[in-house]
Amino acid sequence: MPSSTLSLIPTLLLLISTTTTTTATTSYSFKEAPKFYNSPTCPPVTTICSGNAVHVAMTLDAAYLRGSMAAILSVLQHSSCPENIRFHFVASSSAHTNNIHVIISTSFPYLNFNVYTFDDSAVLGLISTSIRSALDCPLNYARNYLADLLPTCVKKVVYLDSDLVLVDDIAKLAATPFGETDNNDIVLAAPEYCNANFTSYFTPTFWSNPSLSITFSDRKACYFNTGVMVIDLEKWREGDYTTKIVEWMELQKRMRIYELGSLPPFLLVFAGKIAPVDHRWNQHGLGGDNFEGLCRDLHPGPVSLLHWSGKGKPWVRLDENRACPLDALWAPYDLLQTSNDVLDS
Numbered sequence: 271m272p273s274s275t276l277s278l279i280p281t282l283l284l285l286i287s288t289t290t291t292t293t294a295t296t297s298y299s300f301k302e303a304p305k306f307y308n309s310p311t312c313p314p315v316t317t318i319c320s321g322n323a324v325h326v327a328m329t330l331d332a333a334y335l336r337g338s339m340a341a342i343l344s345v346l347q348h349s350s351c352p353e354n355i356r357f358h359f360v361a362s363s364s365a366h367t368n369n370i371h372v373i374i375s376t377s378f379p380y381l382n383f384n385v386y387t388f389d390d391s392a393v394l395g396l397i398s399t400s401i402r403s404a405l406d407c408p409l410n411y412a413r414n415y416l417a418d419l420l421p422t423c424v425k426k427v428v429y430l431d432s433d434l435v436l437v438d439d440i441a442k443l444a445a446t447p448f449g450e451t452d453n454n455d456i457v458l459a460a461p462e463y464c465n466a467n468f469t470s471y472f473t474p475t476f477w478s479n480p481s482l483s484i485t486f487s488d489r490k491a492c493y494f495n496t497g498v499m500v501i502d503l504e505k506w507r508e509g510d511y512t513t514k515i516v517e518w519m520e521l522q523k524r525m526r527i528y529e530l531g532s533l534p535p536f537l538l539v540f541a542g543k544i545a546p547v548d549h550r551w552n553q554h555g556l557g558g559d560n561f562e563g564l565c566r567d568l569h570p571g572p573v574s575l576l577h578w579s580g581k582g583k584p585w586v587r588l589d590e591n592r593a594c595p596l597d598a599l600w601a602p603y604d605l606l607q608t609s610n611d612v613l614d615s
């Protein structure tokens with residue numbers, strides 16, 4: 271792993287408008303990350319369409335930018351072939367895409383990335399209010415449109431939420447086998463949680479309607495978290511899974527079949543039909559529950575990815591001096607420029 275100290279850049283004032291209705295101006299200033307180099311055995315990657323590239327998709331918005339920067343740094347730092355990673359950032363159409371370019375390339379001057387604009391209006395009419403308002407943000411639904419947004423030569427992508435850090439090589443996650451022999455096409459890979467109470471993700475209205483609940487009758491459906499997914503974009507495009515998910519969202523507008531934002535439509539389409547991924551790749555729930563944000567512990571077993579899903583975010587708790595013990599594992603990836611850094615330089 272290449273090591274060098276973080277160099278400091280002059281303070282930049284960067285503005286991102288957060289929603290179409292209110293323009294919140296936030297000043298951000300991030301440190302420059304070191305350059306990360308491929309190890310000698312890495313296969314060559316020359317273009318974005320190269321078969322050896324590892325593709326990573328994330329959304330970028332003002333509220334989670336600090337988390338996204340930490341996630342990017344963690345991916346690079348634990349990769350044996352960091353120069354082979356191609357990042358695909360999806361930003362809301364109400365954000366200033368130019369500023370996003372500046373923010374990313376200021377902290378990661380050597381990063382290979384594209385920024386895509388996600389048209390909020392595509393989903394605004396489809397979003398039904400959920401139990402936590404942060405889940406209702408249009409960009410939260412962008413993961414459903416990756417197959418359309420990314421170039422068609424990108425055949426597989428690892429989607430990552432912004433409230434996580436990796437502590438292992440993302441190439442291992444990207445190489446998850448999707449199963450060669452089966453004729454039922456597997457489109458998505460993610461860790462499954464078969465002990466979670468699957469019933470609770472849908473309303474009694476859903477379960478009491480046989481024409482709806484039959485959806486799960488022919489499969490062993492288990493909960494999975496949509497914050498970490500490996501997606502076969504080729505099969506996704508072939509099967510037009512974007513439309514399949516949108517159809518469930520349209521039904522949700524007419525009758526309430528679930529309570530949680532963007533996750534349940536994914537469960538409706540994919541639960542019980544995904545390729546399994548070891549639980550080490552999504553140690554989720556570290557943000558606590560959706561109501562109180564209590565501290566959570568790790569699940570038993572090894573850890574390759576720490577995910578602060580839930581209400582509490584480590585950067586907020588650290589700033590407010592009420593950090594949970596595991597938030598200390600996020601802190602080393604924080605690129606936020608503090609006044610102490612400026613004084614030190």
Ligand SMILES: *[C@@H]1O[C@H](CO)[C@@H](O)[C@H](O)[C@H]1NC(C)=O
Binds near residue numbers: 467468470
């Ligand atoms: C699962 O959740 C449903 C609905 O929330 C509840 O009625 C049921 O008792 C739960 N089952 C278990 C085993 O906890």
